[in-house]
Amino acid sequence: MKLLVTGTGGQLGSELKDLSASYSGYDFIFVGRKEFPLEDIGGIAGRLDALKPDTIINAAAYTAVDLAETAADSADRINHLGVGQIADWCRGNRAKLVHLSTDYVFDGNNDQPIVEESAKNPINTYGQTKHLGEEAIIASGADAIIIRTAWVYSSYGKNFVKTMLRLMSERDEIAVVNDQIGSPTYAHDLAKAILDIVHSDKWANGVYNYSNEGRISWYDFAVAIRDIRGLACKVNGIPTEAYPTPAKRPQYSLLDKRKIKATFGVAVPDWRASLTACLGKLKPTSRQNLQPYT
Template sequence: MKILITGANGQLGSELSDVFKDRTGYELFFLDRKQLPLEQTNLIQDILGMYQPDLIIHSAAYTAVDRAESEPILADQVNHLASEEIAQYCRLHDVKLIAISTDYVFDGNSANPLNEDAAVAPINTYGETKLQGELAIQKWAPHYIIIRTSWVYSTYGANFVKTMIRLMGERDEISVIADQIGSPTYAHDLAQAILSILESDKWENGIYNYSNEGQISWYDFAIAIRDIKGLHCKINAISTEQYPTPARRPKYSLLDKSKIKTTFSVDVPNWKDSLQKMMYKL
């Protein structure tokens, strides 16, 4: 099977490279932003045609959530219009598509874990562009799986875990938001889940949720990072209102993973177990 993976140098793209390393039966093409410039939407189908994949894993995205508020056109080109071009290519050539989306398609007003049928209502530009990408994929791609995930981190790239380790090493005291609730996702676990889907010999179109098990706040996450690392920085819990950002964040975006577990027998580790594994690797 020929698989093309976008976002080669991103957190998930890098983890997918690791996960596929020892697998046989796959011919893999990892494309970075230079090889596949998603903002140049007129080039996308021609570039994909050079590789003629059987399946595309679309993990590339514009993920600078705050910057998207001042760059809405670029965010839309990358997250929405590029996804539409990829989906149209899949329709023209009967290619399967696995695309990564986000918990930011929700408004954060729920009090219960969100399943795939929960109402979407993004409260920032990033979430809106990702939702439009989802809708374009559902419209055009004949064989699609959209995986919504949240709070992604990895040994690769920049992320919350690495930022916290750096700040706690530099400062005696930091403040972290305690009233945004969800669950982190170790990108290596998500890569394993994608592999499980491919090797399940089952394909069911639709949207699926994937994050690690458990319910925490960013503050809880920071405390765990500090304790695993054995640091002594004081961490203060603050509210969202005390840390204003250009883009609003959903207050609650915990994902219900029942569907992906039932459909594809995907393993979903607890967030703390995965965090320990990642930090040990780091």
Template sequence: MKILVTGANGQLGSELHDILQKHSDKECFFLDRKQLPLDQTAIIQDILAMYHPDVIIHAAAYTAVDKAENEPDLADRINHLASEEIAQYCRLNETKLIAVSTDYVFDGNSDTPLKEDAPVAPINVYGESKLKGEHAIMKWHPESIIIRTSWVYSTYGNNFVKTMIRLMTERDEISVINDQIGSPTYAKDLAQAIVDIVDSEDWVGGIYHYSNEGEISWYDFAAAIKEVKGLASMIHPIPTAQYPTPAKRPRYSLLDKSKIHRTFGVEVPDWRESLEKMLGIL
């Protein structure tokens, strides 16, 4: 089996590399932004054709949420139009596709865990571009699997966990938002879930949700990081209104993971357990 992974240097791409390199039954190709420039949509299908993959795991994306507000065309080209090209290639070549999306396709006004068929209504440019990417994938290659995830962190790349450790090491006090609710995703857990799906005997296309189990705020997440790392900095909980950003964030984006567990039997670890594992490696 030939597997091609986009976003090779990202958090998820790096975790996929670590897992897949142990699978001797698979020939894997990991493409970064230089090898597969998603902003150059006209050449994407030609590049993919060089590898003839059986499966594409599309983990690359424009993820600078605030910056996207000033770069809507670039965000759309990478998250929407590039995804459309990949889906078209997969349809023409009977290639399986797993694409990663985001909880930011929701407006955050729910009070219950979000199922895959919950109404979508992005409140920022990034979320809108990712939703358009979802629509394009399902239009051209409805057998694809789209996995929405949230609050991704890893030992690789830049993320909330690393930022909190740095800030709590440098400062005596920090402030963290306490009124945005969801659940973090350890990229290693998501990578393993994706590999398990690839290895599954049953391929069931559609949209799925995956994040770690549990329901917390960013403040709760920071407090756990502080506790596990034994840091002394004081954390002050603040409302979103006290920390304005160019892009709005969903107030509530907790994902319901029952469908992906029921369909593929993948494990969905508790967020605290996964955080402790990640910090044990960091």
């Protein structure tokens, strides 16, 4: 079976590549933006015709949330129009699709865990393009699983964990937003959940949520990073208004994971255990770029 993974240079794509050796019976094909540019709308079908995958895991996306506010066309081509082309190809070629989406399709104006059926109402350009991508998949009729996730981090790429480690090594004191609530997602855990679903005989198309268990703020996350690593930096909590960004962020992003657990029996580790595991893969903090152990 041919399994195509897009976005191989990103956090999730890198974790999927690491785990692929543990899943037999698949001919994995990993492609990045150079080999498979989603913004090249007209070329997607031809590339897929050449590769002929049985299943596609679309981990590619335009994820620069703030830059998307001034690059809406690029974000839309990658997160919406390109995704629609993949879904149409899957429908026409009887291929399965696993597509990654985001909590940003919601406005965050709630205080209860978000279920898959909650009304979507994105409040920034990134969220809007991801919402349209979901709708394009559904409209295509493709045999697809859409997985919404949030606050993704990994030992690969750029993310909140690495940023906090760098800042805490450079400064005696930092400020972190304390009124945005959710749960982080260790990309390694998400990658394993995806591959377990693909590998099982329990395929059931639809929309699912996945993040690690727990309910925290970005401030809580930063404090945990500091404490687990044993750093001395003081972390001050601040409201969202004190840290303005070009794109608005949802205030509440806690995803309800009952559906994905009940349907596929996937494991959803606690956020602190997963953070500890990720930090264990990173070299001791320095003023240089943080890299995973190899």
